[in-house]
Amino acid sequence: MVKTDTIAAIATAMSDSGIGIIRISGEDAVAVADKIYRSKSGKKRLVDVKSHTIHYGFIYDGELLVDEVMVAVMKAPNTYTKEDTVEINCHGGVLVMTKVLETVLKNGCRLAEPGEFTKRAFLNGRIDLSKAEAVMDLIHSKNEFALKASVSQLKGCVSDKVKSLRDVILYEIAFIESALDDPEHISLDGYREKLEQKTLSVRDDLKRLIDSADNGKLLKDGINTVIVGKPNVGKSSLLNILVGEEKAIVTSVAGTTRDVIEETIKLNGIGLNVIDTAGIRDTDDEVERIGVEKARKYANNADLIIYVVDASRKLDENDEEIIRLIADKKVIVLLNKTDLEQIVGEEEFMTLVSENKDLRIIKTSTKEHVGIDKFECAIKEMFFGGEIVVNDEIYITNGRHKEALIEAYESMKLVLKSLADDMPEDFYSVDLMSAYASLGRIIGEEVEDDLVNEIFSKFCMGK
Numbered sequence: 001m002v003k004t005d006t007i008a009a010i011a012t013a014m015s016d017s018g019i020g021i022i023r024i025s026g027e028d029a030v031a032v033a034d035k036i037y038r039s040k041s042g043k044k045r046l047v048d049v050k051s052h053t054i055h056y057g058f059i060y061d062g063e064l065l066v067d068e069v070m071v072a073v074m075k076a077p078n079t080y081t082k083e084d085t086v087e088i089n090c091h092g093g094v095l096v097m098t099k100v101l102e103t104v105l106k107n108g109c110r111l112a113e114p115g116e117f118t119k120r121a122f123l124n125g126r127i128d129l130s131k132a133e134a135v136m137d138l139i140h141s142k143n144e145f146a147l148k149a150s151v152s153q154l155k156g157c158v159s160d161k162v163k164s165l166r167d168v169i170l171y172e173i174a175f176i177e178s179a180l181d182d183p184e185h186i187s188l189d190g191y192r193e194k195l196e197q198k199t200l201s202v203r204d205d206l207k208r209l210i211d212s213a214d215n216g217k218l219l220k221d222g223i224n225t226v227i228v229g230k231p232n233v234g235k236s237s238l239l240n241i242l243v244g245e246e247k248a249i250v251t252s253v254a255g256t257t258r259d260v261i262e263e264t265i266k267l268n269g270i271g272l273n274v275i276d277t278a279g280i281r282d283t284d285d286e287v288e289r290i291g292v293e294k295a296r297k298y299a300n301n302a303d304l305i306i307y308v309v310d311a312s313r314k315l316d317e318n319d320e321e322i323i324r325l326i327a328d329k330k331v332i333v334l335l336n337k338t339d340l341e342q343i344v345g346e347e348e349f350m351t352l353v354s355e356n357k358d359l360r361i362i363k364t365s366t367k368e369h370v371g372i373d374k375f376e377c378a379i380k381e382m383f384f385g386g387e388i389v390v391n392d393e394i395y396i397t398n399g400r401h402k403e404a405l406i407e408a409y410e411s412m413k414l415v416l417k418s419l420a421d422d423m424p425e426d427f428y429s430v431d432l433m434s435a436y437a438s439l440g441r442i443i444g445e446e447v448e449d450d451l452v453n454e455i456f457s458k459f460c461m462g463k
Contacts, residue, residue, distance in 0.1 A: 169439075179191070210396070305331045305332070
């Protein structure tokens with residue numbers, strides 16, 4: 001246990017609601033609460049109650065009644081922080097919560113820093129660092145798959161896998177060191193072949209985790225999606241269909257959309273960060289020209305581009321520019337306005353974009369909502385191989401974890417190189433130890449204080 005002072009913060013959102021919770025944690029948590037709490041009878045003291053019980057009463061600031069409350073008392077070590085913890089459930093008005101917190105702080109607590117409760121849970125050994133980061137990801141989940149991945153990581157899917165890989169590596173390190181220290185009793189005959197098999201197995205596991213990171217990031221943060229096309233081809237109509245309401249102005253006048261419109265949507269759990277851009281064309285209008293430049297910029301940085309084409313009109317030089325712009329991107333081409341006579345067909349279009357292997361073409365009519373249902377299937381196929389399974393697979397959603405896994409992977413490759421070059425056994429031990437340390441950073445066993453502070457500073461207040 002890390003002995004620390006007693007902290008407090010509002011643990012619920014700072015907005016008017018049914019209830020608000022003020023959380024207190026630390027050695028003096030119960031004593032501080034006792035100073036300001038009065039039971040209905042006026043006789044019950046919180047220091048005398050059993051752990052994990054809740055009590056009705058009132059909060060007083062001196063002789064001034066602040067609020068009617070329910071107080072939960074949870075005594076160490078069976079709490080979130082492994083410290084004595086008190087949660088005051090008061091009415092959820094912003095002013096009421098603030099007054100209760102001020103009363104708590106006046107009686108022996110200090111205001112908690114962002115993420116300090118979870119930081120104490122980590123420092124006191126209740127959760128490892130990967131689980132702590134999963135708490136933050138859970139709070140900020142933007143879609144169903146991000147939520148499931150965060151819950152899975154909070155339950156330990158990442159930390160359990162990392163620990164199992166570290167156990168394998170540590171065993172080999174210990175065996176090599178023991179054999180070098182006591183060659184008379186521990187033989188290394190035939191060991192290189194065994195070590196090679198173990199190293200290949202660990203390397204392959206690391207590679208699978210690293211490969212999952214791209215999909216993991218998309219599941220967590222959403223797919224950055226940009227809608228491009230010439231003016232008046234149906235881009236804004238498409239956005240309105242995806243969002244489910246009239247977010248963009250739709251007219252027959254070319255150039256209606258002059259700036260970007262950003263929306264976050266969900267398609268059966270897949271998050272899309274959608275940006276509708278100004279129609280790409282040559283224009284003398286200063287405002288529209290700025291919008292077109294923004295469209296080009298957003299297209300360059302997109303995970304996915306939806307290129308909307310008016311299939312009832314011939315392609316022109318503006319289409320040629322867009323095709324060059326999306327040459328190396330993941331693209332879904334929507335041949336729109338199929339309710340009208342088609343001039344541009346799928347075969348004709350494929351000849352123009354034949355070099356782009358990450359491209360799908362779908363015939364649509366935003367006016368009649370035709371072909372929109374195929375859009376989700378195309379996204380799953382392009383990004384997730386047609387299927388997303390979160391419960392049974394580990395997805396790396398944290399950039400810090402990916403970086404550590406890559407370092408461990410490179411270290412295991414060096415072990416294989418040393419084996420291939422028939423190097424002495426102590427060479428293996430050095431690189432194995434490096435991989436062991438890299439993996440340790442994921443769960444917080446090989447991490448510096450500055451990094452810990454940086455990670456928890458990104459948490460919300462009260463968590």
